[in-house]
Each structure stands twice: as C-alpha cells, then as structure tokens.
Amino acid sequence: MKEAQGPEPVEGQCESRSIEKPDLRDWSACMLELSLHILDVLENSLAAGASLVELFIEKDAAADRLTITVKDDGRGMDQAQLARIFDPFFTTRSTRHVGLGIPLFKAAAERCNGGLTIASRLGEGTTLRAIFQDSHIDRAPLGDISSTLMAVILADKSDLHYVHCVDDKVLEFNTADIKAELEGVPLTHPTVRDWLQAFILDGEKELRD
Amino acid sequence: MNLGEICQQLDLAVKTETGQLDVEVTGGYATDLLSCAMAKAQTGNVWVTLQSHPNVVAVASLLNLAGVIITEGMVPDEATIEKAYEEGVNILTTSLTTYTVVGQLYELGVLGVD
Numbered sequence: 001m002k003e004a005q006g007p008e009p010v011e012g013q014c015e016s017r018s019i020e021k022p023d024l025r026d027w028s029a030c031m032l033e034l035s036l037h038i039l040d041v042l043e044n045s046l047a048a049g050a051s052l053v054e055l056f057i058e059k060d061a062a063a064d065r066l067t068i069t070v071k072d073d074g075r076g077m078d079q080a081q082l083a084r085i086f087d088p089f090f091t092t093r094s095t096r097h098v099g100l101g102i103p104l105f106k107a108a109a110e111r112c113n114g115g116l117t118i119a120s121r122l123g124e125g126t127t128l129r130a131i132f133q134d135s136h137i138d139r140a141p142l143g144d145i146s147s148t149l150m151a152v153i154l155a156d157k158s159d160l161h162y163v164h165c166v167d168d169k170v171l172e173f174n175t176a177d178i179k180a181e182l183e184g185v186p187l188t189h190p191t192v193r194d195w196l197q198a199f200i201l202d203g204e205k206e207l208r209d
Numbered sequence: 210m211n212l213g214e215i216c217q218q219l220d221l222a223v224k225t226e227t228g229q230l231d232v233e234v235t236g237g238y239a240t241d242l243l244s245c246a247m248a249k250a251q252t253g254n255v256w257v258t259l260q261s262h263p264n265v266v267a268v269a270s271l272l273n274l275a276g277v278i279i280t281e282g283m284v285p286d287e288a289t290i291e292k293a294y295e296e297g298v299n300i301l302t303t304s305l306t307t308y309t310v311v312g313q314l315y316e317l318g319v320l321g322v323d
Contacts, residue, residue, distance in 0.1 A: 031244035088267030089292075098271040103264050104243055 017151040031104060033143025034068065034132075039151060040101035041070045041128055046157045047092070048074025048126065052176070053152065054161040057142070059134060061167055065114075066132040066139065072158075073125040082120050105130055112136035146200045153196065156188055164207060171203040210234055210317060212255065212275050212299060219313050221278060221301040224285065225293045232299070234275045237319045239311050243268050250274060251322055255314065257307050261285040263292060270296040280307045 017039060031037055038055065045053045050072035058067045077085070084090035086106055091099025106116040114131040132139050145164070152160050153175060161174040175187060178196070185192060213230035216223060223230070235253030240246050241260050250256055252273045258265065261283040269277050276299030279285065284302055285293070293300045303310060315321075 031242070088264050096271060098267045100243070100247070100264060100267055100271070103267070107243075107262070107264060
C-alpha cells in the first residue's frame, strides 16, 4: 500500500513554525499531520526545561507499525500529575485551563488501533510513546517533520537527538555533536541554519524514496 | 438568534441544563476533527459534530462556544455530561445527520465562519 504523504515542503525551505504558541489563535493548522502532534509534545519537553530531547520515529512495514517516541530529561511529573495527563482539563499553563495536546494525540493513536503511553519521574524526565497501525486508513501522514525539527532547533533551548528509521534506512543526528564540530558557531547562524535545513530535508527525502 | 430558539426550531434534546440557553449564537462550524474546531470555530458559535467524547467539552469550553450539537444519535456518557455542566458547556443532541442539521441551521440564518 502506497504510504500516504503530507504536502511536499517547498524545495529547500521548511514551513515557518514557531515554538512559541502563547495564544491558541496563532495555531492556525488543524492536526492533519503527525508532525504537528510531535511539535506539541516537543514543546512540552522544552517547557519542562529539558537539556536533551530525543525523538525516535520508527516505521516498520513488516509489523505494520509506526512508533513515535519522545524522551526528555526535563523536570518530569509526580504521580498526581501523571494520573491526570490524559485529562483535557489538566494543564500546567497558567493562561488557560485546558490542555488538549496529549489527549488529542492519544485519540489519534487509538483511532489507528494503537495507543499512547507516558512514563515520567520527577526530577529525571518524561518519555512518551505513541503507536499507530501504519496502514490504518485514518493514520495521518507524518507530514512536514523537517519544519517541526527546525522549530525546536532554532528555539535553541535544548539539544535534539533525532532518529528516523524507515525499515532499514536511518536518518540520525544529534545537535550536541553538530555544535561540538562547529566550535562555538551557533546553530542559529544563517549559514548553519540553511545547511541544517537542507540536510534534514534531503535526509527525509532519502527515507521516502 | 439564541441557542434556546434554535433548540426549539430544530427539536434538539438538551442534555445539560446550564440555564444559559439564551446565549446569542454568532454562527456555526461543523467538523469531527477537534483540532479543526480549535483552529476555526469562533466564540459564540454552535459546533455540529458526531463526536461525543470528553475532549469535545474541553474544546467547547476553551473556545467559549454557544453550544455543541451532537448528531447521529450519539450521546455523551454521564461523566462527560456532568463535566459539561460544570464547565458551563451546552450539549444538545439529535438523531439527524450533521449534514441535515447544518442545512437547518443555515436556513435559520446561522451562517459559517467564512
């Protein structure tokens, strides 16, 4: 079965996505692709003060399974908070009393014969795993993951370790390693930023072909 | 036109008697994708959907919608209705399809967000 794909990013460009979403009205996209759910989860990790966020995406055709894992070393949650994580009326935001990111992601996974689990330890970090039946008709495309990654990288709040496996093909990078090689030049430097964007876009394209 | 009048005209069942059916309806939006409702529905709109799970209440509360019309005979469970009452979210139900309800609303002059 041909894999459903989101819209192709413009050659050499990533859609501009901001990591800051203070006002709900700024969020003008419906969650029509998984990359937007992932962006939401990554924002949670950054808000939790993570210094390293790890995103693993694994597409296993033989098992017909798509697995998305986000692991952070942020402040984590205690048992009381963890018990409420799927309650849409639970949020750590002070601006509103509703937090729908995780409940919606969970609903999306469950609609595809999958599910979503979260483990967390106060002071150590949180790991979220969402599983989808890859070929399920309602499984949204991954979409523009490149823009999501760039938004996190350019926010410059945490290192990002990314691993995307499609059967036996792998795209991987760790911003910590890239920074070490750059010897002080920031990732937000225009030349570095453009290189990173191209690297990610090309890498993702390779995985699809 | 207020929500109470719409309820009467469309013969909707009121699941949550919040006492605020006199809220003025500013327009309507129809989708079964909650994220789309969050992106597009406006304050005071009536949202037409066949989704009946608790997240619907959260979205309606967040957006200050006039109410949610749940179609095709779907009915939220007691816990969801209880939560809707707590949050001041009006839940109305009908056995009709979303398509028909939207048509009826449109004829009453409840227009879309476009």
